[in-house]
Amino acid sequence: MASPVWSTIDFEQRGLQSDYARIPYSSDTSAYGWIPVPMICFNGGDGPTALLTAGTHGDEYEGQIALRRIARALTQTEVKGRVIILPELNRPAVVAGRRNSPLDAGNLNRLFPGSASGGPTAMIAQYVTEVLFPLTDYVLDLHSGGSSLDYLQVAYAHRGQTPEQEQRIHDLLECFAAPHNILTDGRGGGGATTLYASAAAHGLAALTTELGGGQGLSQAGVRLAEEGIRRVLRRFGIVPDLPAPAPAPTRRLRILPPETAIYASSDGLFEPLVEVGASVHAGQPAGYLHQLGQPLAEPIELQFKTAGIVVYQRHPTLTALGDALYGLAADSEP
Structure with a gap:
């Protein structure tokens, strides 16, 4: 079933566009309403596409702030490829400051590839899978420990299905340069139902992060996310003139x-x-x-x-x- 989610953004149009992914939602107070999921598209037309997401869990703030900083920075430089940014992906959870959506109790990072006939959270997952993944080369979904966990700064990725995809994932991890990298099969952490696992299953180079945790905000986590994304956008020719610091050494771990x-x-x-x-x-x-x-x-x-x-x-x-x-x-x- 085709996604019922819609937006005025034309992903093929050059330049900057900002709108919403509109998630249909019939409530007691709005029979034909929709949920606004903010979305920004920068399109230079001459390079790969990066999909940047945060707010998959609403109580994880480091990625949400980092993507706002990245979006503002991209308005001041030339974008060669295409960058699609959704800093509040599970918007109902973000507004509530909760891990899961208050509308349907949906944990967005346990519902991929999603469903057009499910609740709002499943619709968001299906829109990302069916509409955004086919446009994309690189996926970075920013997470942190949220209100329940303190987390080591780490980037996770699933292994590629082919040697070529495996190399692209390796290059993405090395370029993002979190202090720790983990290749995982997802056991105990959502398996194939997470955003980055679904992206890898679609042949994309994808990673997710843990940027710290706790109920407050880790400035070190915000900094890691912003600097890592800058390196990725510069290294892969998406925003080649974007200032980015050199990467620090990375320690490879296994969960x-x-x-x-x-x-x-x-x-x-x-x-x-x-x-x-x-x-x-x-x-x-x-x-x-x-x-x-x-x-x-x-x-x-x-x-x-x-x-x-x-x-x-x-x-x-x-x-x-x-x-x-x-x-x-x-x-x-x-």
Whole structure:
């Protein structure tokens, strides 16, 4: 079924255009209304296309701010290729400051390739898949830990389906130059239903990021996103004169299986002992879980099950049974 989402932007027209992707939504107060998802298109006509997205989760702010900075910078320089920017991709979640949409509880990064007959979140995913991916060569979907996780600064990518695509993905990761890179099969993190996994399945060079986390804003994360995008747009001839800093060295990691992560074994108050980025060993104390309603009980001691590098840590102290508290990575095997 064709996407019901529409916009006044003509992606083949040269120059700058700014409008919305209009998501049809019939509500109690607007029978024939639509949800405005801001979209900007810069088209110079003589180079590849980059699709830049943020706000896939509404409580992740570093990418949203970085894309605004990039958009303003592109108004001051010549664009040779084409850049499509959606800084508030899951607009209802962004407005609510929530990970998932308040309209349909949709987690946009678990709904790709989407559906024209689903709720608003599934429609957004289908529009990206069916309308934007065919226009695109490079995809960068900017994420951070949001309100629930503190996250190591890392870029993730799925492996390519062909040697040529694999090389393009490798080049994209190296050019973006996050402090850490991870090639993943998506196990435990959305699998094939994420935006960047869907992009890779369509033959594109795609990556996603984790730019920090917590309920505030990481300026280091904003800076990494902006500088990485500048390098990509310059390196691949999309905006060849865009100023961009030289890349710093990157450490290649591999994510460890979900079984090595630490999850809350009961409701309680989480007291972490180890920070993100730390190297840990099997049996090392990770933190304590103080059970609610039992103030005299000894806290549950949490221990790491294997050696690794802490890639994320739960940010809120209040914790429920099943919450992810720590996740681990390790250096990539040669």
